[in-house]
Each structure stands twice: as structure tokens, then as C-alpha cells.
Amino acid sequence: DAGVIQSPRHEVTEMGQEVTLRCKPISGHNSLFWYRQTMMRGLELLIYFNNNVPIDDSGMPEDRFSAKMPNASFSTLKIQPSEPRDSAVYFCASSLMSRAEAFFGQGTRLTVV
Amino acid sequence: AQSVSQHNHHVILSEAASLELGCNYSYGGTVNLFWYVQYPGQHLQLLLKYFSGDPLVKGIKGFEAEFIKSKFSFNLRKPSVQWSDTAEYFCAVNANTGNQFYFGTGTSLTVIP
Numbered sequence: 349d350a351g352v353i354q355s356p357r358h359e360v361t362e363m364g365q366e367v368t369l370r371c372k373p374i375s376g377h378n379s380l381f382w383y384r385q386t387m388m389r390g391l392e393l394l395i396y397f398n399n400n401v402p403i404d405d406s407g408m409p410e411d412r413f414s415a416k417m418p419n420a421s422f423s424t425l426k427i428q429p430s431e432p433r434d435s436a437v438y439f440c441a442s443s444l445m446s447r448a449e450a451f452f453g454q455g456t457r458l459t460v461v
Numbered sequence: 462a463q464s465v466s467q468h469n470h471h472v473i474l475s476e477a478a479s480l481e482l483g484c485n486y487s488y489g490g491t492v493n494l495f496w497y498v499q500y501p502g503q504h505l506q507l508l509l510k511y512f513s514g515d516p517l518v519k520g521i522k523g524f525e526a527e528f529i530k531s532k533f534s535f536n537l538r539k540p541s542v543q544w545s546d547t548a549e550y551f552c553a554v555n556a557n558t559g560n561q562f563y564f565g566t567g568t569s570l571t572v573i574p
Contacts, residue, residue, distance in 0.1 A: 381562060390564070390565075390566040390567050391505075391551060391564045391566075391567065393561070393562065393563075393564070396561060396562075403561070404561060439504060439505065441505075441562075443562075448493045448512070448555045449495070449507060449510055450495075450507075450553075450555075450562055451507075452497075452504045452505040452506070453504060454503070454504045455504050
């Protein structure tokens with residue numbers, strides 16, 4: 349298996365633009381997590397899904413952020429409009445609920461200028 | 462809610478020194494415990510995990526961790542560190558009843574050759 353795949357790896361965008369981050373979890377995994385990592389705040393859980401259903405989105409910073417999981421093999425995290433303070437590395441992770449171990453993707457480094 | 466505390470934010474050691482990184486969690490029920498490592502510019506990778514059984518868990522690259530239930534602790538150890546161990550280390554907790562991962566703020570380890 350190729351592991352958790354995220355795209356793009358790097359994204360530079362101007363303030364106010366819409367940004368979409370993509371994630372393909374490991375095949376067969378039924379939980380998916382989106383994390384944001386910054387120097388100031390460390391690793392923050394934004395939202396997680398079980399069986400494609402959002403379970404807890406309390407970590408989503410504000411309404412500009414939204415996440416979807418239309419099927420078991422794809423998820424998106426959208427920021428609209430983006431702001432410079434959204435600059436961070438965004439990680440996607442997946443796991444089998446029964447196994448509990450989370451596998452992380454390579455991350456997307458987002459820079460909003 | 463669960464929380465994970467890593468008391469050492471930044472640790473600097475010389476090669477061959479022994480390492481112990483502290484991790485405490487707050488949750489009254491049964492938990493799964495993890496240590497992840499993030500090498501510079503890379504994603505999080507699993508070092509070791511504890512689900513049940515022997516509280517002394519051995520992971521990759523000579524790392525081990527001990528689960529002490531009475532202290533709600535899961536400290537990471539390595540008897541002799543190498544320069545290549547320079548990385549960020551994250552402790553994580555996952556309750557048996559759910560699948561939400563709680564991460565500590567991370568400990569940055571720098572090993573001086």
C-alpha cells in the first residue's frame with residue numbers, strides 16, 4: 349500500500365483565495381483525521397471522520413474551514429477565504445478503528461501571502 | 462476530555478547520552494498509547510505503541526516506553542542516543558471506546574555529535 353497520500357505537497361496562495369487540500373487514506377481504513385501543525389500551537393486536531401461521517405469538528409478554527417469525505421477513499425479540507433495566519437503544515441492521517449494506530453501522510457505545507 | 466502533557470519542550474543531549482522523555486495523560490478509562498517521531502521536514506511515524514499486556518514496550522531504533530497506569534504515564538527511553546535521533550517526538554493517546562487521537566505538544570530533541 350502506498351500509505352496516506354496528500355496533495356499538493358506545497359501550496360502558496362494569496363490571501364483571500366480558496367485553498368483545497370486533498371487526502372487519500374489507506375485502503376480499508378475507516379477513520380480519517382485532519383491535523384494542522386504550527387510552531388506556535390503544535391499539532392492540532394481539526395476534524396475526524398469515522399466511516400465517512402464527521403464525528404468531531406470542534407477543532408476547526410472558524411467557518412472559513414470546511415472538510416468533506418464523500419467516500420471512503422477521499423477527503424478534502426477547504427479554506428475559503430484563506431488568510432496568512434492559516435499558513436501551516438496540514439497533515440491527514442487514517443486508521444482502522446479496531447487497530448487504533450494512525451498513519452500519517454507527508455503533509456501539505458501551506459503558505460498564504 | 463482527554464489531554465496529553467509532555468513536560469520537556471526541548472532537550473539537548475550529546476551522543477551516547479541516555480534519553481527519557483516524559484508523557485502524562487488524563488483519562489480514567491482504558492487507553493491505547495503511542496509515541497510518534499517526526500524527523501526534520503518529514504511526516505509523523507510510529508515509534509512504538511501500547512495496547513495491553515507487558516507495560517514495557519519496545520519499538521524501532523532502540524526506543525522503549527513504559528506504561529505506568531498508577532501514574533498515568535508513558536515515558537519514552539533510549540539508553541544511548543545518536544545524532545540521527547534528532548527529531549520531534551510526540552506522545553499520543555487514543556481511548557479504547559473511541560478513535561480520537563490526542564497528541565501532546567511534542568518534545569524537540571537535538572543530539573550533538
